[in-house]
Amino acid sequence: MSVNDRSLTTSASMNMQGFGNSSAGSNQSDEQVEPASTLSIFSLDMKKHEDIKQMLDSNKENLKLDAMRRVIGMIAKGKDAGDLFPAVVKNIVSKNMEIKKLVYVYLMRYAEEQQDLALLSIATFQRGLKDPNQLIRASALRVLSSIRVPTIVSIMMLAIRESANDMSPYVRKTAANAIAKLYALDPELKDELIVIITKLLADKTILVNGSAVQAFEHVCPDRIDLIHKNYRRLCNLLVDIDEWGQLTVLHMLTRYARTQFVDPNKTYEDDKKSFYDDNETEKNANDDEESLDKKTYIMDSDHRLLLRCTKPLLQSRNSAVVMTVAQLYYYVAPRSEIHIVAKSLIRLLRSHREIQTIVLKSITSMADKHKEIFGPFLKSFYVHSNDSSHVKYYKLEILTILANASNISTILREFHTYVLSPDKEFGAQAIHAIGRCASTIPEVTEACLNGLVGLMSKKDETIVAESVVVIKKLLQINPSQYGDIIKHIVRKVDKVTVPTARASILWLIGEYSDRISKFAPDVLRKMAKIFPDEETIVKNQILNLAAKLYVMNSKQTNLLVQYVFNLAKYDTNYDIRDKTRLLRALLFQADKCPALSKNAKKILLAPKPAPLLESIIRHHDQYTLGTLSYVIGQAATGYKDLPDFPPEPSDSSVRNVEIIPVSTSQHDSSRNPKKGTTPGGKKNTGIDENFFSDEEEDAEDASTEGPDDEEEENEEDEEEEEEEESDEDDEEQSIENKNKTNEYEQLDARSPTIVENQPQNSESSEEEEESEEDESESEESTDEDEQV
């Protein structure tokens, strides 16, 4: 935004205001003036705070609302509106819902800074907590707990305690949310809060459970004993919790499983046959136990319950949920079952770029540990030319990890196209990846090396340089075999200009000078000529080469080496000078330290361990998969490692729950029969009954007719006939219907006419009666089904 624009708007605003307090305007306007935005609303901020104050004090709702909107505009822009606090807070008693809401927004932002004044508003919230409307109660509690004023913790505590017993699940959920906020304000209340959390964890409504677990995670994640009684219920209800709640519960359950059950992979012999097929959610728990009995390791039935109940969540539309389930399987499931997460993770790769990046990184770690599960999806990791650089990098990494003797030829072909991609950095990474494949799969080492040598004849410098560096590393692993390649590379030394590549070549010559004793001194001669113009890294290697050649062949190279050392002695870089002194002492001044000089050859040409061609990602594995720490590669604040499985499982009877008769007076609790699970292993019935039970019954309350899934059967016959006709009718109908129907295939040709003359249609009303009758029947029948 140019200065001109600013001054223009300033003057414009001054003109606009025209009257009154223009004197005060001159000193304030500067900070308030908007950079000229095209928007009228934002330019409203230009007016004085005085103006807004007056409007807030006025009797007219409209003016107040307008003023509040401007205040919010200022906050949204990140400008300070703190001096309006007294004027704003007065309006908290406003009858207008929007004014009230905006005042709440303002309070949450500024109450912390103006605590004394904020106390003025507390009475309103206390009144709000008693309001008959659940939404008002909830929002009063929400704001009260969000204003972060330490003096009111006792009031907050009281409010939370009361709201936790509220009739409305929505208010109880808000209470659960408020617990974490209060705890952040005053950690000493922990014990009292735990009591409330315990109560909310056992709440009968799924709406509350998610938030209760959230509070649990914030306040007392170590009190795992609070979960025992709720464990089975949470598992069974997991699918019905909202997606964000699912995330928290999944995290908690992962930790729970790691502390309560034993490692399923420890005693368990890998069995090829996966004895839980796809439909295991539908399976009866008894079956599970039977099949388990035959195995040496018997998985705790609760452990199995967890895996079974989390599996459907792999179909969630929320990528975070899918990832968390994958994580749970990675840490908790037996090795033979992890494969089921692969498909869903691959699906996430079609999502937004940011999600792709994180998922790919996690896949890298998973694939590293369990190669086989991603093997079938190899092609999904092929790189598109417009993938972001992170995505490309991780895909390359995964392809390298997945490479094995059987698929290496296709992977290498793929890598070869990457090398030639216009993205040079990526090309270099691809060359590096080829090197890694060559070092891990002995069958293709030869082929890879030849390929890399081929790349050295490319014209592109980065490609050549990277190939040289990688070849150097590969040669180190098995130098004796590849004398020819060394010779080939040495010839390249004049053409390669990239410093790292030159340095690599020089190092190779020095290290294996015995194989190329004819070339080596000549290379040194050439290098000596251009020594001053080289990069430090190259100079370093020239010195190394000189020293090594002197050790091997002092007669021929003596003078040359002396010359190089003299040049280096006066180099601008002190490391070079230092190194020169060291080498000179070692080679030429034997009298100074005879013990060392005697062993100069051993020192310089000591057998060096071959470098490991490894990726840098591996080091991140120390953090739990999918966490923030894992992604950034360093421990984030508040990061905790996932505990290891205990050697002995905890007593499973702690999770047994007695069936508590419905005792509370709350109307909604009676809706969910049998939330508590029966002791023993047969908690599966819970899923069938509870799944969707809440919603469906509520829907029945709300709509005039209960929805019924079985109804379709009696309509089927009629519909099928009509479907045949529908194609012909298609065009006529679509013209009638004004919407974009010509693009749409009509599914039910009859309907538009019926919409037009709805009331007199006798056919449809008959049908409705029929279906109503059937409804009761079919309801019974479904009930029976579920019982089985």
Add this chain to the structure above:
Amino acid sequence: MIHSLFIINGSGEVFMEKHWKTVVSKSICDYFFEAQKKSANPEDVSPVIATPHHYLINICRNNLYFVAVLTNESAPLFVIEFLHRIMDVFEDYFTACTETTLKDNYVIVYELLDEMLDSGLPLVTETNTLKELIKPPNLLRKVANLVTGDSTNVSDALTSSQLSNIPWRRLGVKYANNEAYFDLIEEIDAIIDRNGTTIMGEIQGYIDCCVKLSGMPDLSLTFVNPRLLDDVSLHPCIRLKKWESEKSLSFIPPDGNFRLISYHIGSQNSISIPIYVKHNIQYREGSAGRFELTVGPKQTMGKSLEAVAIECAMPKSVLNCTLTPSQGKCTFDPVKKVLTWDIGKIETNNQNSTRLPTIRGNITLAAGQPIPEGNPTLNVRFTINQVALSGIRVQRVDMHGESYKPFKGVKYITTVKNGRFQIRT
């Protein structure tokens, strides 16, 4: 969890900020700008940036950056997914999520952010519930507000109504015309090598719905061939049990637009690619380089290819391209080095190869530059209407629970998401 949110426009100006806890200074965004500067491409900014005291998680969409500030460990995917959800809600409210719409509706934006997050934890994210709490802007109301001088975003019903028991559907929906539209969209992901062999082909499909039905309808949708769908993600409204047992979708739909399911057909299944491109690209010294493409349909099930376009990112050393297309329009951006050829429609019955769209011409290389090593990749885009490439078809949609008879329509489209259909040359 999420501590603060900054919304940044394409030119790097923080134009909106929201704090759910203690205020974090705007200057924290400098770390983000720094990361942005370092990467050549806006796409290449790392989604997670660690700073000494905070962690920044950013997403980029529609040339807007949402930067969330975190102080504690929490799953990055959770935050990313949530930020995208915020954008989705904005798009739903303001039809497009751009700097202008956000600034125009900043009060609603602020109210929404307040409703969606409660001190950094997700609260209400379903647009249907949100719309019950906060009215979306619409032209009619704006006009009415101007006339009457009365204006409020907050729903009047708030004081009396109960929250809907189904979080994704609001109560008391009424329409004069009851209609439900289902768009079955399939996007092809493919890489084709220089010989024309498909080395990777996947389909990503969606069913996007526009349901405008009164009351509490209960829909069930069945497919002709559901076994194709073995990898799906479902909207929470779908009854999972029914899906697992009968492979039919049974649900009480949200009101308005939403994505019912998305599915993925992996590269293990063979996919017939409906288009082919014959290419001959050679670089030579000076202006002697050759460039020739021919595009033709194949296996399109009798439908014609529409909106066909080919994009080709040339190497940096290319100075100019002089090309003549037999159909459509061709442009070359000499700064970005991108060649775009908009072909338009290709009729299927037009198998005669002489009449297939072709483009021919020369490539001029900058003097003194080395001849590029690899040939460029072609990004192909096209659309086929009335066909879902995988062969998935909706068999029927039934409605229960309401007495009226709705209009129901389904539409099939096969298309390509930009840059996901590549031909290597």
